[in-house]
Amino acid sequence: MLDAALLAGLFAANYCGLGLLASSQAKHWPHVTGTSLNPRRPTWLVRALGCGLLAGSVVVAVLRQGPGFGSILWCTSLSISAISVAFTLTWRPHWLRVMVAPLLAVARA
């Protein structure tokens, strides 16, 4: 059960991390946020959190599954998460708004 939860968490962290990195791109920002491209958008904050999630997921994967299984699990789940993000941006880009909106609020505050 714990392993299943960790696996789900690993996927969630990779998906959210890559989703934030993708959202920070000028090409996807308007589709994700539903607003026009703002040159003063908090790119650094979105990317920092995205990278943080990816770094966190690799640490959890290696600590929990060991360097052998953990590294392979992280790399393979990263690829599938990335493809999932690409398809989300194609058909449901506003789903990623849930992650970006709080960061926008933080940046404005």
Add this chain to the structure above:
Amino acid sequence: MGETFRQSMNWLHTWSGVVLGSVLFAIFWMGTLAVFDKEIDLWMAPMTRVALPAGSISLDAQRATYQEAVTARAPTWNIFLPSDRVPMVRTFWFGGTGVAVRYSDPANGANLPDPGTLAGSGFLYPFHYTLNIRFLNLGLWLVGLASMGMLALCVSGVIIHRKIFVDFFTFRPHRKTQRAVLDLHNVFGVLGLPFHIAITLSGVIIFFMLYFPSGWMSVYGGQNLRTFTQEIYRSFSRPRLNKPGGLASLDAMADIVRRLWPDQQLASLTVYYPGDAAAYVQINMSNSDRVTNSSNSAYFDGATGTLVGVQSGLLPTMTAFRFIFGMHVIQFDHWALRWLYFVLGLVGCGLIGTGFLFWLESRRKRHANLRLAGVRIVEAIATASVTGIIIATLAFFVANRALPLGVVNRAGLEVWMFYAVWIASLVHACARPGRSAWREQCWIMSALAVLAVLLNAATTDDNLLRSLAHRYLWPVAGMDLVLLAGAAVAAFAALKLGVVSDTAIPSSSTGEERVENA
């Protein structure tokens, strides 16, 4: 070739993809299936669908066939003990008429009927790395060549992708077909790149003794392969004495091994030189709990049961090699990784398939205008290579469930069905113009996948509801569910292809313009 480096790489990517695409798709498709080869075995051999008993089983109780190996002067007699993925006991030896295999139920030791099929591990898995062409190792060399081509395709693909970071997550299915196909090719290629490179490179490294023989041959000489393998695996060996000898209790040896490695499970046992006074026994522990494909082994004198050697751990270079090997062959118990490999294998198939489609879409109109035959020829080959091999595989499954047990050369008939249907798919692709062949073969795929599930329910007691209800039948349920999911995807693709076929597709750019378009 082009004037610039990028144009040259574009040329290399385009034409190596077209030339090697068919072989690469076959390798990736069979490799993807091989991830679940043991589960396919269970589906194709219903008599082996037995529940794994709790506790350990007696090795001495498996000795019924030992005397047959002694009589045949077999070099080895082997037992593979049941595991989570392979629930029955497998005993095999090399007799006078080839490999003799017996299956037995671990719960009561009862012999199981001959499955009459090569199934996943006997046909699909070897196809992955030999194309089942044994003559002069030609299949292995073709696979090695294609793998080197795949690595070149991966590198050249990155070089020619001008907007690799801007288009990192970009897929635009609503743009014209050519653009959408290229987007999908890029998504599968770039986002799956670590897997594609790792799995291809590791596949080449696994066969280093064949592909890169100069290293070990320069030290050991071409005739000393046995010495080389014994030294790198630190395995025990001694010569045959050609005098009769007995075999001590295997259970007593197993007890010693369990005391040596109390946390590990027994995996297999091999008796070398059965019936000879110099016979010795190797017992291997399971390595399913780690990526590195290396087992602890103990060696016993066959006649007395005395421990004569222990092999635990490998040299650093071999540890690295066996990690790479283990990463590729995925024999460890990790269901999440197994499914991830399967999905990424399908991504690899998608990458190769969309590569073919982009080549076709970017030339379809121009070749039609100039009355060139290139698109027609490549499209027929591509269709047979992509949908054709999938249909052939499904026909292999359907034949397995349709042919009665006991038919002469049943396993051979299944294989013949595979190749006959594959050839028929090529004939169909040659006969049908444009996208019609793709669409019709997608419908055939869908129908065959559903038929396979229905036949499994009709010819065994294990319909989908029953297999879902019993834990030990989950591999069968998984196979049925994947077949049904595949049928749905194939039907969806056929419907979409029907829509595209009915719509005029404006297309004027060529493959050579890829760099400017991408």
